[in-house]
Amino acid sequence: MKKTKKILSLILAGAMMMSLTACGGKTEESKSSSTETTTAQATTEGAATTGEKTADGKQYKIGVLQLVQHTALDAANKGFIKALDDAGLNYVADQQNAAGDQSTCQTIASKLVNDGSDLILSIATPAAQAVAGTTSDIPVLVTAVTDPAASDLVASNDAPGGNVSGTSDLTPVKEQIALLKKILPEAKTVGILYASSESNSEIQAKMAREAIEAEGMTAVDYTVSSSNEIQTVVTSMVGKVDAIYAPTDNTIAAGMTTVAMVANENGLPTICGEEGMVKAGGLATYGIDYFELGYLTGQQAVKILKDGEDISKMPIEYLPIEKCKLYVNEETAKTLGIDVSSIK
Numbered sequence: 001m002k003k004t005k006k007i008l009s010l011i012l013a014g015a016m017m018m019s020l021t022a023c024g025g026k027t028e029e030s031k032s033s034s035t036e037t038t039t040a041q042a043t044t045e046g047a048a049t050t051g052e053k054t055a056d057g058k059q060y061k062i063g064v065l066q067l068v069q070h071t072a073l074d075a076a077n078k079g080f081i082k083a084l085d086d087a088g089l090n091y092v093a094d095q096q097n098a099a100g101d102q103s104t105c106q107t108i109a110s111k112l113v114n115d116g117s118d119l120i121l122s123i124a125t126p127a128a129q130a131v132a133g134t135t136s137d138i139p140v141l142v143t144a145v146t147d148p149a150a151s152d153l154v155a156s157n158d159a160p161g162g163n164v165s166g167t168s169d170l171t172p173v174k175e176q177i178a179l180l181k182k183i184l185p186e187a188k189t190v191g192i193l194y195a196s197s198e199s200n201s202e203i204q205a206k207m208a209r210e211a212i213e214a215e216g217m218t219a220v221d222y223t224v225s226s227s228n229e230i231q232t233v234v235t236s237m238v239g240k241v242d243a244i245y246a247p248t249d250n251t252i253a254a255g256m257t258t259v260a261m262v263a264n265e266n267g268l269p270t271i272c273g274e275e276g277m278v279k280a281g282g283l284a285t286y287g288i289d290y291f292e293l294g295y296l297t298g299q300q301a302v303k304i305l306k307d308g309e310d311i312s313k314m315p316i317e318y319l320p321i322e323k324c325k326l327y328v329n330e331e332t333a334k335t336l337g338i339d340v341s342s343i344k
Contacts, residue, residue: 060091060305063112067124068100070254071276076143076294083298105130124250125151125200132164139304139311142166143297146200157316165314167297171273175286177211180271189218191241195251196223204247230255234262248273256280264335275327284328288319
């Protein structure tokens with residue numbers, strides 16, 4: 001009997017040991033899973049993008065400063081990241097948006113420099129000027145900037161000579177004005193709408209004035225100092241101009257819904273600088289693909305970080321004219337009573 005009890009005790013003890021071991025294994029698995037989830041959440045909350053690991057295991061820290069959120073700049077940002085991913089670059093991207101505020105641009109620029117970024121991407125002229133004025137050591141790539149040299153970002157577009165290079169979004173202004181004339185052959189006066197604070201817009205406005213006059217029309221400037229003035233300024237154009245030309249101006253692009261609301265209600269066609277502005281209610285454009293522009297900038301980043309190319313010798317690059325596309329807002333054309341079938 002005693003022997004039987006002893007055997008039963010040994011069996012029970014063994015069962016308890018197996019149960020404890022199993023519980024311990026489950027606790028370790030849960031702990032590991034929890035750590036992975038926390039890491040993933042931290043990455044998302046920090047607005048960071050992580051690329052694939054490279055053969056040498058080196059991870060690059062890339063700062064991104066975008067002036068404001070709107071279709072064109074968002075597309076350039078996505079194109080840039082896609083180029084890094086396609087190249088298999090191992091990186092962490094710190095995505096920052098200044099919401100159109102110049103002082104915020106400066107604050108973010110200082111942060112990205114102080115964080116020790118290996119490279120900084122600046123999207124739009126004010127963002128580029130903020131970053132370029134903060135560091136002379138970290139490679140700075142710009143995109144969605146019309147003329148980097150005229151904006152004092154580089155010594156020349158062919159030979160930057162410093163720590164800044166990138167891509168230009170110089171649009172085919174002459175072709176856009178020709179498009180306006182084709183759609184509106186009777187137009188005599190064109191209002192050029194842009195923000196006076198953006199140097200890239202002043203460059204395009206000058207080109208537009210020359211193209212408008214070459215087409216036998218009269219050009220009149222209408223400028224805003226902030227987005228708050230857009231509705232008032234566009235309203236003031238009613239009855240004074242036959243059409244509106246809005247270049248790739250960041251302030252106007254971000255407020256294009258307001259422009260379209262006033263212009264379309266008053267029968268004023270708007271020829272825009274880029275696709276996103278057309279989608280927001282403009283009539284048409286012949287413009288560049290901003291995703292492709294951003295992708296081109298990303299390829300430059302790969303050359304600098306992975307291949308060791310000297311940014312001071314990298315010329316500003318442009319999308320070829322064949323990359324430009326015709327964009328028409330059919331709904332806006334219908335609202336304005338304009339037949340656009342002949343331009344397609």
